[in-house]
Amino acid sequence: MKISKAAKVFLYLMMGFGFSFIYVPLLLVVINSFNTNTSFAWPPTGFTTSWWGKAVVNEGVKDAITRSAVVALFATTIALFLGSLAAAAISRYKFFGRDTISLLFVLPIALPGIVTGIALNNVFTNFLGELTIFTIIVGHATFCIVVVFNNVAARYRRLGANLEEASMDLGANRFTTYRLVTFPLLRSALLAGALLSFALSFDEIIVTTFTAGAGQATLPIWIFQNLFRPNQAPIVNVVAAALILISIIPIYLSQRLTQEKSN
Amino acid sequence: MALIQIRSLAKSFGTSKSLVKAVDGVDLDIQAGEFLTLLGPSGSGKTTVLRMIAGFETPDSGSILLNGKDITNLPAYERDVNTVFQDYALFPHMDVISNIEYGLKVKGVEKSERRKQALVALEQVRLSGYENRKPSQLSGGQRQRVALARALVNRPSVLLLDEPLGALDLKLRQQMQIELKQLQRQVGITFVFVTHDQEEALTMSDRIAVFDRGKIQQIDKPAAIYERPKNSFVADFVGVSNLITGSSATAILGKSGTYTVRPERITLGNVASGQRVANGVIKEVEYLGPATRFLVELDTGISLVALRQNTSQSSVDVEALRNTKTTLSWDISSEYEVAG
Numbered sequence: 016m017k018i019s020k021a022a023k024v025f026l027y028l029m030m031g032f033g034f035s036f037i038y039v040p041l042l043l044v045v046i047n048s049f050n051t052n053t054s055f056a057w058p059p060t061g062f063t064t065s066w067w068g069k070a071v072v073n074e075g076v077k078d079a080i081t082r083s084a085v086v087a088l089f090a091t092t093i094a095l096f097l098g099s100l101a102a103a104a105i106s107r108y109k110f111f112g113r114d115t116i117s118l119l120f121v122l123p124i125a126l127p128g129i130v131t132g133i134a135l136n137n138v139f140t141n142f143l144g145e146l147t148i149f150t151i152i153v154g155h156a157t158f159c160i161v162v163v164f165n166n167v168a169a170r171y172r173r174l175g176a177n178l179e180e181a182s183m184d185l186g187a188n189r190f191t192t193y194r195l196v197t198f199p200l201l202r203s204a205l206l207a208g209a210l211l212s213f214a215l216s217f218d219e220i221i222v223t224t225f226t227a228g229a230g231q232a233t234l235p236i237w238i239f240q241n242l243f244r245p246n247q248a249p250i251v252n253v254v255a256a257a258l259i260l261i262s263i264i265p266i267y268l269s270q271r272l273t274q275e276k277s278n
Numbered sequence: 279m280a281l282i283q284i285r286s287l288a289k290s291f292g293t294s295k296s297l298v299k300a301v302d303g304v305d306l307d308i309q310a311g312e313f314l315t316l317l318g319p320s321g322s323g324k325t326t327v328l329r330m331i332a333g334f335e336t337p338d339s340g341s342i343l344l345n346g347k348d349i350t351n352l353p354a355y356e357r358d359v360n361t362v363f364q365d366y367a368l369f370p371h372m373d374v375i376s377n378i379e380y381g382l383k384v385k386g387v388e389k390s391e392r393r394k395q396a397l398v399a400l401e402q403v404r405l406s407g408y409e410n411r412k413p414s415q416l417s418g419g420q421r422q423r424v425a426l427a428r429a430l431v432n433r434p435s436v437l438l439l440d441e442p443l444g445a446l447d448l449k450l451r452q453q454m455q456i457e458l459k460q461l462q463r464q465v466g467i468t469f470v471f472v473t474h475d476q477e478e479a480l481t482m483s484d485r486i487a488v489f490d491r492g493k494i495q496q497i498d499k500p501a502a503i504y505e506r507p508k509n510s511f512v513a514d515f516v517g518v519s520n521l522i523t524g525s526s527a528t529a530i531l532g533k534s535g536t537y538t539v540r541p542e543r544i545t546l547g548n549v550a551s552g553q554r555v556a557n558g559v560i561k562e563v564e565y566l567g568p569a570t571r572f573l574v575e576l577d578t579g580i581s582l583v584a585l586r587q588n589t590s591q592s593s594v595d596v597e598a599l600r601n602t603k604t605t606l607s608w609d610i611s612s613e614y615e616v617a618g
Contacts, residue, residue, distance in 0.1 A: 183355045184333075195384070200370070
């Protein structure tokens, strides 16, 4: 389709406006992390790396990052295992209630986090007695499974059953077929699902609020708790800036992986 | 003893409320070394029979014997049969030679030995030099050949082919028909070939089993299927039906029942040699190159198709014959009674 030059310029301007609405504030966070002024007044009064230095040695930050990483890692592992098994079952076998089960699998991502959080909190405090890092992991796994499930189920749909039939026809049993044919073809979908699930878990705050015990702050919770303490605010800025940079990587990778396969 | 013996095979799909009998009591003996075609319209059950032989579907009832051994409930990977799929189903993450080696690899054949056999198979399908290509870098016809080589390298008792030429264009398809037939003679493996294309079936097969609504309507040599169709479905599906029935049968043939005459046996205009004669009007004329096809509406109400070989005289201005009166005639031995 041919677009006139004026229209093109206009569309680019609109796009620029939209993007700047999202990305300028993020850039501001990064700039402020080097701002000498602790109240973040604009324009910055001077350049300093001292906040970064302080953040790196801050015990609370270190503790929160470690916890978030551990939670995201375990939640993603659970999600990979259960999500890919569920996707295989629903994509490859016919059984009673398949459509209902498929819906039940996807539903948690549509449920408001606060509802999931309250529900899990009720169950955990009543039956387990206390909230631990384990309860955070389970809470996160509820939505991480959906991400992996969706990615893998979509790949199964696109692959069709023919390749697995061909493999078995050539003498490979189910296990060998999975090892030599199914898994290699699912690999990039699994990786994309894992990266996305890791990223989701890493910055989740609502469900975490209700499933984390006392002294079990994950990074987002730590940020939220320290945001309004004047002497901590500069460090929060540094952490936020670092998070922006770190979270770009998995999202970028997961997008590249899914694109590569589609062409 | 037949290589494959199929007895009372049945398979339904769907829920108990809307049950579709895909295969409804099929008995079939497949002889060693023959080229058997399962021919029928879509939904006639031919592919389901093939998939049950391969082991992708479990029959509701009945049995399948291969070399006298009951394989009805064996998983696909324990059957000595291989399949060429309609969309080829080549493994996209492996190159051509790894695709062909796959069957030998999972059976534990040693690496240098399986490479040797795979290269021979690749040569058999005339694709030497393509071993390191990925399936996505091949044309449709080349993929077809890789799929063939991948199946044949295992030297199965039976090769199953599920509409393997369906995705190819006409020219390539005709070429592959000849190649497939030659390959089958060369390797001596039993081929069971599924198609809905009656010309393809007539050209390639030693025997044809015509399927309709989950049942075999007729199984015989191609000439017998074409010349002596058992019922009106076979007559109609294999070629042009030209059914003469009811009052037309009484008026033209002087007897009741349903009869068929193949278009090329009907003479247009010339009554000298004909023993059956019917008058009518030419409604349609189709110039086909080697021959011309006429659709003639008879005075008795039915329409018959007649085929006339083109000669330098007859082929000029065939269009002018449209809507002119004509007489059709055929030898009495050309008409054949079919079951309604």
